[in-house]
Amino acid sequence: MSVLKKLAILMRSSVREIGESVVDANATRIYEQEILDAKHNVAQARGDLTGVMAKEMQSAREIERLRGEVARYEALALEALTKQQDTLAEEVAGRVAELELELDEQTKAHASYAVQVARLKELIKGAEAKIREHERQIVMAKTTESVYRATRSIADSVDGTGSKLLSAKESLERIRQRHEDLSDRMTAAEQLEREVGSKALEAKLAAAGIGPDADRRASILARIRARAETSVASGGADKPAVSE
Incomplete structure (x- = not known):
């Protein structure tokens, strides 16, 4: 043919x-x-x-x-x-x-x-x-x-595999993934700030006892002890009056 x-x-x-x-x-x-x-x-x-x-x-x-x-x-x-x-x-x-x-x-x-x-x-x-x-x-x-x-x-x-609800579910999943990614990025940024930023440096200085706030706790405690000793020496004159 x-x-x-x-x-x-x-x-x-x-x-x-x-x-x-x-x-x-x-x-x-x-x-x-x-x-x-x-x-x-x-x-x-x-x-x-x-x-x-x-x-x-x-x-x-x-x-x-x-x-x-x-x-x-x-x-x-x-x-x-x-x-x-x-x-x-x-x-x-x-x-x-x-x-x-x-x-x-x-x-x-x-x-x-x-x-x-x-x-x-x-x-x-x-x-x-x-x-x-x-x-x-x-x-x-x-x-x-x-x-x-x-x-x-x-x-x-x-x-169906190409259904509208399935497509909507996929869209929702992508939104969730973006939100999770954004949250992870913010968490990572905070962590990075703590590790290498100015806050990390201040924390290291405070831990080493350097800086204006290094011995603030000790100073406050010494001040309170001095007031207590003065009160004892004056016979309790500095004690607050107790209302009858």
Whole structure:
């Protein structure tokens, strides 16, 4: 097989697959349109039925008219015979024969119309029943499709790997990580300040007893002891008075 033929087959296959995908994606709309087309066809059939029924009624009236004419001409032929008008009676009999032939044709036509009417009524009745069933099915199909869309939406929002809630959770996790990183940075900065900053130097000086605050505790304690000794030497004169 030549390359061009293979390419042609490939193109036909691609067109078929695209067509099938389009049909599948719009199956509900196509189904609904098919139902509308069927209802339109039934409406046309109803119009045809009314036309056939009208023909049936017209043929019934024509049959009654012909029967009346046959009866009238038979009476005239009888009257002609009673008056010895044999030639005229034969002519009237010929007219009766023509009317009877026409009556036979009308009777056959009427019977045919009756059959067609009955058949069309049955077909329309069956078609309308099927359309009602399809309309119920399309309602169910639309409802099911709505449920599937809602389910898919919930799944995409909650359960799927690319769901919105999962994405929100990831966003929250990134915020927490930034906060933790910021907290760690602040803690590290304080620790670094204590170790190598000015506070670290002051702490080292105080620990070595260097600086204005190095012996403040000892000075305070010495001052308190001096006051205590003075109080003892003065006989407790410096003691605070106790209210009676």
